[in-house]
Amino acid sequence: MxxxxxxxxxxxxxxxxxxxxxxxxxxxxxHEYFVQEILDxxxxxxxxxxxxKLDRRLATHLAYGVLRRRGTLRALLSELIxxxxxxxxxxxxxxxxLGAYQLALLTQIPAHAALxxxxxxxxxxxxxxxxxxxxGVLRACAALVTPQRTAGPAANALPLEGGxxxxxTRRVLPDPTKQPVEYLAAAFGLPRWxxxxxxxxxxxxxxxxxGFWFAGPAPxxxxxxxxxxxxxxxxxxxxxxxWQAEPTDHPQGILLREAANIRELPGFALGHFAxxxxxxxxxxxxxxxxxxxxxLDLCAAPGGKTTHLAELLQDSGAVIACDINxxxxxxxxxxxxxxxxxxxxxxxxxxxxxESVPAGPFDAxxxxxxxxxxxxxxxxxxxxxRLRPEDLQELVMVQSxxxxxxxxxxxxxxxxxxxxxxxxxxxxxxxxQRILQEQNSLQLEAEETTLPGRPSDGSYWAxxxxxxxxxx
Numbered sequence: 001m002x003x004x005x006x007x008x009x010x011x012x013x014x015x016x017x018x019x020x021x022x023x024x025x026x027x028x029x030x031h032e033y034f035v036q037e038i039l040d041x042x043x044x045x046x047x048x049x050x051x052x053k054l055d056r057r058l059a060t061h062l063a064y065g066v067l068r069r070r071g072t073l074r075a076l077l078s079e080l081i082x083x084x085x086x087x088x089x090x091x092x093x094x095x096x097x098l099g100a101y102q103l104a105l106l107t108q109i110p111a112h113a114a115l116x117x118x119x120x121x122x123x124x125x126x127x128x129x130x131x132x133x134x135x136g137v138l139r140a141c142a143a144l145v146t147p148q149r150t151a152g153p154a155a156n157a158l159p160l161e162g163g164x165x166x167x168x169t170r171r172v173l174p175d176p177t178k179q180p181v182e183y184l185a186a187a188f189g190l191p192r193w194x195x196x197x198x199x200x201x202x203x204x205x206x207x208x209x210x211g212f213w214f215a216g217p218a219p220x221x222x223x224x225x226x227x228x229x230x231x232x233x234x235x236x237x238x239x240x241x242x243w244q245a246e247p248t249d250h251p252q253g254i255l256l257r258e259a260a261n262i263r264e265l266p267g268f269a270l271g272h273f274a275x276x277x278x279x280x281x282x283x284x285x286x287x288x289x290x291x292x293x294x295x296l297d298l299c300a301a302p303g304g305k306t307t308h309l310a311e312l313l314q315d316s317g318a319v320i321a322c323d324i325n326x327x328x329x330x331x332x333x334x335x336x337x338x339x340x341x342x343x344x345x346x347x348x349x350x351x352x353x354x355e356s357v358p359a360g361p362f363d364a365x366x367x368x369x370x371x372x373x374x375x376x377x378x379x380x381x382x383x384x385x386r387l388r389p390e391d392l393q394e395l396v397m398v399q400s401x402x403x404x405x406x407x408x409x410x411x412x413x414x415x416x417x418x419x420x421x422x423x424x425x426x427x428x429x430x431x432x433q434r435i436l437q438e439q440n441s442l443q444l445e446a447e448e449t450t451l452p453g454r455p456s457d458g459s460y461w462a463x464x465x466x467x468x469x470x471x472x
Contacts, residue, residue: 008091008125015047017055018098018117019124021062025094028067028382035067035382057259061217066094066101067381068215071189072158073097076104079172080140092130095121099138104145105160111142144168153208159187161216180204188215193389194374213453218379221456222254222265222273223281223304225339227311229272237266250281271339276304277379278456282448283368283419284308286461291316293363298406300346301328303335305368305419310341320358322349351398354405361411369399371420371427375450375458392426399431407439412468415445419461423451428460441466 007026010019020042027038039060042048051059066073077096078085085093095118102114115138122130148167150157155171174182184204185195188211198207224231231247235254238245243265244257254273262268262275284305289295291314300306300321310319321336321344323329329346336344350356372395373383399420406416420427428449436442447462 008127010047010124011126012124013047014050015042015059016117017051017058018062019121020048020051020055020059021066022091022094022098022121022125024059024063025066025098026091028063029090029094032386034380035063039063053261053264056261060259062098062101064217064381065105066097067385068378069101069105069189070097070385071186071191072105073100073189075173075186076100076141076144076158077137080137080144089130091125092127092134095125095130095134096137099134100141103138103142104158104166107160107166115139115142144170144172153183153187155183157187159208159212159215161212163212184208184211187211189384190214191384191387194384194387197389210452214377214381214384216378217259218277218376218457220256220258220260220262221248221276221278221281222256222262223250223276223308224252224254224273225271225307225311226252227315228270228340229267234267234272241266248278250278253278253281269338274304274307274335274339276308277376277459279375279450279459280304280421280457281308282450282459283366283417283461284312286419286446286448286463287312287364287366287415287417288463289313289317289364293317294360295319296358296360296362296365296406296409297321298357298365298367298402299323299369300332301325303332303344305366306332306344307335307339307341309366310336310343311339313343315341315343317343317363319344320362321346322357324349324351354408357405357409360409362409362414363411364415364417365406365410366417366419367402367406368419369402371395371399371422372424373421375421375423375452375460378452379457392424396426396431399427400434403431403435404438407435407442407464407466410466412441412466414466416442416464416466417461418464419459421457421459423449423458423460429462432462432464436464443467 010023024039024042028035077100099118102109119131119134122128122134146167150165150167153176155173155175156168157165160166173186176183181196181199184207185192224234235245246255248255289312294317295309297306297319301323306321321332326348332346372387373380377384403418410416442464445463445465450459452458
């Protein structure tokens with residue numbers, strides 16, 4: 001992928017959906033923040049205040065979609081330009097990807113609107129001379145796609161969201177029969193090393209299924225705050241407001257069948273729900289807390305599992321919510337305040353100093369550790385391009401250190417739950433087995449791996465109990 005060395009400033013006074021999406025794409029390439037954080041910040045600026053709900057939704061869809069399918073868009077566009085991709089100005093490459101995404105991977109936007117409004121971005125960002133180049137490449141892209149569908153992979157079959165393929169007028173992707181890994185990487189927008197890794201582990205068919213899952217937006221699920229309302233009540237309020245909402249297998253879960261600005265949903269301001277994936281909802285119950293317990297959440301931000309623990313504690317006892325970033329700790333505080341939870345006590349810690357972490361002992365510890373995010377690449381699309389294969393070993397070292405810290409801070413008979421949003425074995429069972437081998441004071445009580453799309457995002461958790469006897 002190209003790495004921008006500069007970004008262009010939007011010179012207009014009022015964003016439209018495409019100009020906002022382009023601004024977000026540029027900011028995402030410059031910063032290590034998640035795209036949703038950047039999008040929220042941009043939407044709060046004066047230039048975006050006038051945008052309608054539909055425009056905000058379109059800007060979100062475009063920014064996320066381009067990030068998910070950057071590899072796919074590179075494969076398409078590199079066939080249409082007469083210079084190496086690396087020689088295209090980064091902002092211009094983002095604009096090309098934005099236009100190509102609309103033309104090739106979306107079906108609900110008319111081609112003329114996608115093309116004309118994307119070309120106008122050159123003027124809106126102060127580069128009007130680039131309009132001719134943008135127009136020529138995007139017209140070639142429009143000529144490359146057809147309205148026809150096909151049932152399976154091919155060098156002229158482009159995967160769309162939902163498991164279908166769109167026929168192209170010529171072969172621009174690798175041949176899946178001769179280069180299956182290269183096809184998976186290009187067609188689904190995966191780094192080649194990750195496509196190869198999954199191909200060897202899961203096989204071609206399952207890797208394609210994962211590719212389709214991560215090609216589109218993750219389902220939007222709400223966790224009902226049972227301290228303030230009931231699921232039936234919130235379901236009724238959502239449906240009365242016109243939302244397609246249905247209960248999930250998790251007793252606190254509600255699935256929305258369409259994208260939404262959560263701040264506009266009934267009950268948001270009253271703290272009736274938090275947004276949380278179904279797989280993430282399984283983690284706090286695995287800690288098996290009881291009212292009155294003192295619990296340590298070692299990696300709390302942005303607060304989804306922290307607040308779930310507090311709800312399960314009936315907002316009694318205490319949840320010490322640790323994180324290494326003050327700005328992210330503010331997210332925990334804000335979420336706890338909205339949900340009306342008073343038992344959460346945020347605390348800033350130093351990731352390199354064990355003594356900065358409260359010593360305990362605690363009745364239970366949750367270690368929801370930093371990870372590769374390979375189970376949530378649809379929700380965190382920028383992660384696939386930031387992650388490098390060598391990062392996995394570094395992550396394992398950090399994860400092992402944090403799990404050791406967790407074990408040191410739980411009382412005899414207490415529970416430690418280790419969790420990730422990764423599907424890579426060395427980050428999951430590999431870390432747990434390492435700690436079990438090091439310390440004979442631990443027993444593995446339960447563990448669960450959720451693969452992406454079955455039915456939610458990918459994740460892992462393991463519950464370890466510290467025995468009353470034994471030494472570390």
